[in-house]
Amino acid sequence: MLSEYATHLRTVNNKHGRPYQEKTVRTYVEAVRALEQWMTRERLEDDFTALDTATVNNFFRAYYDSHDRGGTNSVQRNLRTFFSWLEDEFDVPNPYRDKKFQRYSAPTGGKPKTLSSDFITDLLKVTGNGHPRVREFEKVRDHAMIRVLTEGLRAEELLSLRLEYVNLNQGLLQVVPLKDARAAGEGRIIPLQPKTVIALTRYLRAREHHKLSDSGWLWLGSRNRGHLTYSGLYRMINRRAKDAGYDSVSPHQFRHTFADDLLSAGVAEGDIMTVAGWKDPSMLRRYAADMATTRAVTAVKRMGDRY
Structure with missing residues (x-):
């Protein structure tokens, strides 16, 4: 479908009545590839015509969490043409016309919101506060994930961690560049706080009893589900925030x-x-x-x- 879409772009004019430049065609196609890669990670059906507004909103939320508002706004603008093409070519609803479609405006120099120390402390408390007698898989995992988030990883980097990237003896994590976001940062080594090392050690111990413990992915889902996805992370953070008496936040x-x-x-x-x-x-x-x-x-x- 991507080649068909690219051919379409090369045969029509833009809103100014001029042919699309080849650079613009590549940019528009790359935006679709980013969506396609996210669909693969989320194990969604590989059919763009089946995407509804809620799913497209989830994609942009995940993209924002591993980039920034400006980058998300650009991808959102670049995908507008694609969904218009799908609407015309396959007679499917266009999410961009839906009132529930969540738009990311271009940045205006606003300040990102920092989480309070009380919020993070309370979040750690509702996940067991790292107590060794807390053995419930979800609590142990959630506590470890929150600890690792405080080390400054992007959400997608956190979810892309594999077992071999964890070196608890030296208290280090290896972050590998994301295939669809190499421009956002190179691979690097993350030094871990001592309590993060302890939380990961306890999680790995609990993980051994998971049905899919042989998986190479570090983070596994609840109820013996496989690799945790962004939507799972987002739901976990906000479920724990609600448990602690707070409003929803972004990872x-x-x-x-x-x-x-x-x-x-x-x-x-x-x-x-x-x-x-x-x-x-x-x-x-x-x-x-x-x-x-x-x-x-x-x-x-x-x-x-x-x-």
Whole structure:
């Protein structure tokens, strides 16, 4: 279908009455490939004409969580033509015409929302707080996943972890570049907090009793389901948030909080960028902007009397 769509683009004009440039055709096709790869990971039927609005919304939510609002807005704009083509060619509903379609506007320089320390602490508490007597698979797994999210991984990076990427003896995780998001960051090594190492150790012990423990994927689903998907992660985070008495959040907000935590602790920007997989310092500044004033006030107060 992709080749058919590409041929269509090369034979029609854009909204300005001019032929699409080859670069634009490639960009539009790449957006469809990103959708196709997500469908494969989510084990969805490989049929674009069967996609409904809710599923398309889930894709954009997952894409946003591993990129940013600007990138998601671009992909959303680039896919508009594809869904219009599907509507005309196959007579199927266009999600972009649905009132329930969730749009991602272009960034306006707004500040990402940082999670409070109370929120994260309460989330850890409702998942057993790392107590060794907590043996329920879901709680042990969820606690470990929340701990790993505090290490600054993108949601898709977290879900792409395999057993061989975990080195608990040295307290390290290896993050491998995502095939559909190589521009977002290169492979890197993540140093783990001691409590994260303990949480992962307990999870791996609980994981041994899972029906699919032979799977190479690190994170397995509940009730003996296989590899955990983004929708499973999103539901887990918000179920635990509700248990703790909070509103829904995005897994990506843990990454914002990670940046603020390290800056507040005085970690050099270059070191944070290396661990987080950022090449552009503007990304770090944007992620940490939410608490910039608080950090500045704290830093000045720490100086005490200057005269």
